[in-house]
Amino acid sequence: MIKRDIPDIIVSRLPVYLRALRHMQTQNLQTTSSQELGKQVGISAAQIRKDLSQFGEFGKQGTGYNIAFLVSKLREILQVEKVWDVALVGMGDMGHALARYPGFTDRGFRITMFFDNDQSKIGTKVGEFKVQDTRGLVGAIHAAGIKLAMVCVPAEAAQEVTNQLVEAGVRSILNYAPISLSVPEGVRVQYLDPSVGLQRMTYYLDQNK
Amino acid sequence: MIKRDIPDIIVSRLPVYLRALRHMQTQNLQTTSSQELGKQVGISAAQIRKDLSQFGEFGKQGTGYNIAFLVSKLREILQVEKVWDVALVGMGDMGHALARYPGFTDRGFRITMFFDNDQSKIGTKVGEFKVQDTRGLVGAIHAAGIKLAMVCVPAEAAQEVTNQLVEAGVRSILNYAPISLSVPEGVRVQYLDPSVGLQRMTYYLDQNK
Numbered sequence: 001m002i003k004r005d006i007p008d009i010i011v012s013r014l015p016v017y018l019r020a021l022r023h024m025q026t027q028n029l030q031t032t033s034s035q036e037l038g039k040q041v042g043i044s045a046a047q048i049r050k051d052l053s054q055f056g057e058f059g060k061q062g063t064g065y066n067i068a069f070l071v072s073k074l075r076e077i078l079q080v081e082k083v084w085d086v087a088l089v090g091m092g093d094m095g096h097a098l099a100r101y102p103g104f105t106d107r108g109f110r111i112t113m114f115f116d117n118d119q120s121k122i123g124t125k126v127g128e129f130k131v132q133d134t135r136g137l138v139g140a141i142h143a144a145g146i147k148l149a150m151v152c153v154p155a156e157a158a159q160e161v162t163n164q165l166v167e168a169g170v171r172s173i174l175n176y177a178p179i180s181l182s183v184p185e186g187v188r189v190q191y192l193d194p195s196v197g198l199q200r201m202t203y204y205l206d207q208n209k
Numbered sequence: 210m211i212k213r214d215i216p217d218i219i220v221s222r223l224p225v226y227l228r229a230l231r232h233m234q235t236q237n238l239q240t241t242s243s244q245e246l247g248k249q250v251g252i253s254a255a256q257i258r259k260d261l262s263q264f265g266e267f268g269k270q271g272t273g274y275n276i277a278f279l280v281s282k283l284r285e286i287l288q289v290e291k292v293w294d295v296a297l298v299g300m301g302d303m304g305h306a307l308a309r310y311p312g313f314t315d316r317g318f319r320i321t322m323f324f325d326n327d328q329s330k331i332g333t334k335v336g337e338f339k340v341q342d343t344r345g346l347v348g349a350i351h352a353a354g355i356k357l358a359m360v361c362v363p364a365e366a367a368q369e370v371t372n373q374l375v376e377a378g379v380r381s382i383l384n385y386a387p388i389s390l391s392v393p394e395g396v397r398v399q400y401l402d403p404s405v406g407l408q409r410m411t412y413y414l415d416q417n418k
Contacts, residue, residue, distance in 0.1 A: 006412075009218070015408035016400070023389040040389055042398075079411045086407070093309050097302035098403060102364070103387025107404040108411065147414055148407060155311070172410035174403060178312030180232040180249055188413060189251075190406040191225070194307060194383060195316040197399040198295070198357060199224035201381035202288045202317065203215075204397060205356055 010051045011078075016041050017048065018074045021067050033064040080108025087113040087141050087170070089161050090152035091121050091131055094176050098150060099126045109148070113140060117157075134161070141168035150174045151181070162189075219260045220287075225250050226257070227283045230276050242273040289317025296322040296350050296379070298370050299361035300330050300340055303385050307359060308335045318357070322349060326366075343370070350377035359383045360390070371398075 020040040024032055034045035034052075041048075052070075055077055075081040086104075088095055088111050099111060114126050117134040124131050132140060141149070149170045153161050158177035165173060166187055173189045175181055181189050229249040233241055243254035243261075250257075261279075264286055284290040295313075297304055297320050308320060323335050326343040333340050341349060350358070358379045362370050367386035374382060375396055382398045384390055390398050 011412050012409050014412070015402075015405040018408065019400075019402065019405060020389050040391075077412065078408045079414060080408055084407070084411060084414075093302070093306035097306045100302050101387070101403060103402060103404050107408070109404060109407055148410070150403070171414055172407070174406045174410075178310070180229050188410045190409055191228075192401045192403060192406050193224075193228065193312060194310060194359070194401060195312050195318060196224040196228060197383045197401050198293070198318055198381070199227065199287045199289055199316070200221050200399055201357070201383075201397045202293060203220045203223070203286065205288060205293075205380055 006054055010054060013041075013043065013051055014074055014078055016043075017051075018071065018078065021071050021074070024067050025071065029067060031064045032067055032070075037065070075108070078108070082108070083110050084108055084148050085110055085112040085144065085146050087111070087115065087137075087144075087146050087149040087165070088152060089115045089134065089137065089149060089165070090154075090157075090176075091116040091118075091124075091126070092152060092154075095150075095152040096126075098152065098176075111150075113144065113146065134164075137161075137164050138168045141165065141170060145169070147171045148174075150176065152176045155179045215263055219263060222250075222252065222260055223283055223287055225252075226260075227280065227287065230280050230283070233276050234280065238276060240273045241276055241279075246274070284317070287317070291317070292319050293317055293357050294319055294321040294353065294355050296320070296324065296346075296353075296355050296358040296374070297361060298324045298343065298346065298358060298374070299363075299366075299385075300325040300327070300333075300335070301361060301363075304359075304361035305335075307361065307385075320359075322353065322355065324349075343373075346370075346373050347377045350374065350379060354378070356380045357383075359385065361385045364388045 020037060034048040038045040038048050086109050091114060114129055114131045115134045115137050116122060116131050121131050122133045147170055149165045151158055151161055151173055155177050158179055159181060162181045166183060171187055175189050175191050183189055229246060243257040247254040247257050295318050300323060323338055323340045324343045324346050325331060325340050330340050331342045356379055358374045360367055360370055360382055364386050367388055368390060371390045375392060380396055384398050384400050392398055
């Protein structure tokens, strides 16, 4: 597939469409419309048609989108038709919750390396994998060629861990530490910060009700 | 403050600016520019100036933004200068991780109600609060007037719990269950789905490297 220069904001919406479409699949639906999809995800039908048209002709006037076809196209565009190995650093509460999170299956990801600097955690098992010492992080991730990582360490350790991940060759970081991370150009960070999630909604709340 | 009709996409960026500005405050910075802020958050300086101009005149040509002033303005706009009570449903791994998440403090939120349907969890303590039976959820949340909730239950229970939250008067839901939720008009859902976070970055990864 030839990649054009798609605006980040559109790319960021595609996984949301993909999730909604897969949800429709679990309900045994075969086709959908931009209206229906828009209702599911809270984005206007016009915006959805515009977003998807960036990547080619997906829908047919009057008959809507074939869900299975659109799912497979979106997975291809997002490069999640393969399974990416992911490293996870920090086996505290959040790290454990992510290790057991059922939503990675069949969505393109598998956590295959776990790290912590706590001697009591190193060597313990997470499923079929052993928690490794963070001191060996750079070598282990580099050797495995892993490009994706999740940072679940405390705020004060997050930048140092991030520097090591970048050194190891990681290019995409999901950050759970409640701080902003500095990364060099070419490395992406996504923040899954619950406070930000909540703050995005309080704007709309009427304080007087 | 009189509210104008600000596009959702702009509102969704404000908490990200706020987090970066607070990070600057921890580094004892007094002023910043749209360029500097843009670098921190990965958004263009022009976009930042445009976003902030929706709410009034924050910066001065040549001298940039006063960080403390901008932080206080953004907190006011987002309505997080007060502390919102939040209910959390589902005391599994993710629920526990959120209960101990240090990033709510001083950012406008405090989890004050915890629910689970597991008899072995009901009555146990989370800090100063007791885990309550989900069967009493509607009454308890309604009585407390709580408008915000986090859903951390398994996928198969998430829609039912959401229906109860809506019935109880909740208007903003942070969803950690790996499914899309249906809510009536006027209720907002934010998804903090790690798969979506990762999928937003795999698009940019070169598979051949």
